Amino acid sequence: MYDFIIIGSGVSGGRIAHELTSGGAKCALLEAGREFGAKTFPLGEINYMNQLFWRGGLELNADASLCFLRGKCLGGGSVINQALMNRFTPRVFDEWRQLTGVDYFDEKVFSRLYDQLQDEVEMVEIEARYRNRNADIFTSGLDRLGYAWKPLLRSQHDCKLERGSDCIVCLGGCPRDAKQSSLVTTIKWARQKGLEVFPEFRVSQIIEKKGEVKARGAWKGKPHELSAGKVILACGPLGNVPILRRSGFHKKLPSLGKGFYGHPQFIVFGVFKEEINGFKGAFQSVASDDEKFVRSGFKLENNFTPPISAAFLLPGLGAENLNVMKKYRNMACVEIAVKDETPGEIKANGSGGVKIIKPLTETDSGKKKKAFALINEILREEGALRVLESDQGFCLHLMGGCGIGEDGATSVVSPDFLVHGSKNVYIADSSIFPKAPGINPSFTIMALSLKAGREMLRR
Amino acid sequence: VKSNLTRIQIKSLCRLGDIYIPGDESLPSFTELGCVEHYAKILDYMDNSDLIGIHLLLWAFSIMPNKLLRGLVNMIENSQASKSSGASVLRLLRVALRGLIFTLYYSGYSGQGNNKTAPFEVLGFEVSVYVDDLKS
Numbered sequence: 001m002y003d004f005i006i007i008g009s010g011v012s013g014g015r016i017a018h019e020l021t022s023g024g025a026k027c028a029l030l031e032a033g034r035e036f037g038a039k040t041f042p043l044g045e046i047n048y049m050n051q052l053f054w055r056g057g058l059e060l061n062a063d064a065s066l067c068f069l070r071g072k073c074l075g076g077g078s079v080i081n082q083a084l085m086n087r088f089t090p091r092v093f094d095e096w097r098q099l100t101g102v103d104y105f106d107e108k109v110f111s112r113l114y115d116q117l118q119d120e121v122e123m124v125e126i127e128a129r130y131r132n133r134n135a136d137i138f139t140s141g142l143d144r145l146g147y148a149w150k151p152l153l154r155s156q157h158d159c160k161l162e163r164g165s166d167c168i169v170c171l172g173g174c175p176r177d178a179k180q181s182s183l184v185t186t187i188k189w190a191r192q193k194g195l196e197v198f199p200e201f202r203v204s205q206i207i208e209k210k211g212e213v214k215a216r217g218a219w220k221g222k223p224h225e226l227s228a229g230k231v232i233l234a235c236g237p238l239g240n241v242p243i244l245r246r247s248g249f250h251k252k253l254p255s256l257g258k259g260f261y262g263h264p265q266f267i268v269f270g271v272f273k274e275e276i277n278g279f280k281g282a283f284q285s286v287a288s289d290d291e292k293f294v295r296s297g298f299k300l301e302n303n304f305t306p307p308i309s310a311a312f313l314l315p316g317l318g319a320e321n322l323n324v325m326k327k328y329r330n331m332a333c334v335e336i337a338v339k340d341e342t343p344g345e346i347k348a349n350g351s352g353g354v355k356i357i358k359p360l361t362e363t364d365s366g367k368k369k370k371a372f373a374l375i376n377e378i379l380r381e382e383g384a385l386r387v388l389e390s391d392q393g394f395c396l397h398l399m400g401g402c403g404i405g406e407d408g409a410t411s412v413v414s415p416d417f418l419v420h421g422s423k424n425v426y427i428a429d430s431s432i433f434p435k436a437p438g439i440n441p442s443f444t445i446m447a448l449s450l451k452a453g454r455e456m457l458r459r
Numbered sequence: 460v461k462s463n464l465t466r467i468q469i470k471s472l473c474r475l476g477d478i479y480i481p482g483d484e485s486l487p488s489f490t491e492l493g494c495v496e497h498y499a500k501i502l503d504y505m506d507n508s509d510l511i512g513i514h515l516l517l518w519a520f521s522i523m524p525n526k527l528l529r530g531l532v533n534m535i536e537n538s539q540a541s542k543s544s545g546a547s548v549l550r551l552l553r554v555a556l557r558g559l560i561f562t563l564y565y566s567g568y569s570g571q572g573n574n575k576t577a578p579f580e581v582l583g584f585e586v587s588v589y590v591d592d593l594k595s
Contacts, residue, residue, distance in 0.1 A: 045565070046566035046567070051504055055505075055509065058555075062547065063547040064553075067554065160589040166586035170588065175588045176589070176590050279584065306586075307582055308565045312557050312558065316536075317480075318478065322480060325565075325582060328582040328584060329582065329583040351508070391539045
């Protein structure tokens with residue numbers, strides 16, 4: 001029997017595993033996906049999309065207007081994300097504190113946590129000399145129109161940009177372990193302290209019984225069960241909610257699955273006369289940092305997509321799509337992330353899976369339209385011959401569904417990270433977020449998990 | 460559910476693929492590229508429910524006349540902004556078909572009979588990460 005079973009191996013699961021094993025706890029880490037490493041990550045977009053993402057990255061909401069992307073491999077989202085580390089602003093913490101009554105949602109508390117993490121995991125800004133032409137177009141356009149921007153802080157180390165490394169490759173896992181995913185940091189450290197890792201373990205339900213919790217499911221396709229004193233759910237909203245539902249928690253927790261957010265993202269392409277080569281080098285290095293955008297409920301990031309995603313996201317088919325794709329080298333690209341106001345809900349479908357109710361409401365759609373108009377202006381100012389707005393939205397920042405709060409009638413997780421009514425089941429990942437922050441969530445998931453891990457040890 | 464497609468389903472996928480990617484003087488059509496040979500790189504990793512859907516779709520499309528198939532694809536492609544009750548099904552089909560076809564075509568893989576320039580060469584897509592220092 002273990003002291004703790006951690007289900008999910010991304011930013012939160014890895015961090016908690018590290019904290020607990022550092023404190024001497026006997027832990028097991030369960031991950032539904034396979035284990036890959038620098039030398040074994042599937043090469044090429046077709047292979048990594050189908051092997052490292054749930055449903056090939058094409059998990060849809062009920063009205064099929066948004067795709068939801070989440071990692072399915074040891075290291076979870078931290079293997080396939082872009083390693084962006086943004087601190088939340090005091091405004092977000094103030095809003096969350098008011099909404100939940102949780103007093104540690106305070107900028108001072110989190111500043112200390114962020115600082116500790118930054119001391120431990122390598123984080124860097126891309127030097128100006130390594131920004132590619134796509135980034136230059138973005139920053140020049142923002143400067144010209146009088147909007148502020150900033151370099152992005154990324155959790156990476158020794159990417160060898162000076163030797164021509166193209167970071168877009170690392171969307172399918174980094175072949176030189178430069179991306180500081182949980183796979184090469186917290187999970188690796190925890191393994192050295194005795195963490196037992198179970199890849200390809202799909203948990204169907206958790207069963208609480210007399211001071212013990214069982215995680216029941218299938219390991220490499222065969223029924224398997226593990227026991228521990230405590231269980232920590234760390235598979236994000238679309239993983240945690242179905243496990244809790246299948247385990248019967250929805251009968252006592254009316255808020256389970258509610259308050260789901262995703263920062264819906266959209267891409268705008270600009271076609272230029274000259275070559276941009278947006279896929280080369282450090283393909284994502286800067287983002288908007290303007291109060292006007294924050295007030296309008298969106299942010300912009302310089303970004304680029306590999307060919308499959310580009311063709312998929314570009315509007316049209318036939319010659320229309322093909323002719324734009326032939327200008328792939330001449331394309332610039334800007335990404336919008338909307339701070340969604342209207343929460344969605346994660347429900348159960350008939351077969352024990354999830355049904356995602358997350359329409360893009362007029363309020364959130366209005367933010368997208370405003371951002372589209374602005375990017376149009378930026379790209380045209382910079383000389384784009386054509387601007388193409390993608391009509392396919394996608395969500396990478398999956399948050400909520402197990403909201404934190406004092407009251408079990410309106411929230412799922414208490415301020416001490418225990419699921420309401422349980423003494424043995426914890427959650428500290430993005431599913432406890434009470435609202436969309438409008439900021440990349442990874443760094444704060446890490447900080448929350450650091451805090452939660454210490455709280456679990458203290459108890 | 461098996462991920463193998465029948466000859467009829469493969470033919471159906473190629474017909475659809477050529478509507479999405481008809482090819483031109485510099486780029487091969489979906490069929491010409493022969494990328495369909497690599498469909499298992501997608502289907503082998505699909506959930507059973509998705510796989511059943513793909514099998515049924517390709518079978519249904521195989522008995523549709525060309526004109527009807529083109530009409531349906533156009534309807535599917537115009538479903539994004541629609542608020543009608545059936546639009547969500549059309550959008551689901553849109554994601555499935557675009558996902559399958561563009562993934563195969565821009566995968567970097569081609570079939571044995573392809574004589575035209577590969578899409579990556581035309582696009583100029585060539586990326587790598589420096590790892591020579593790790594080899595020792």
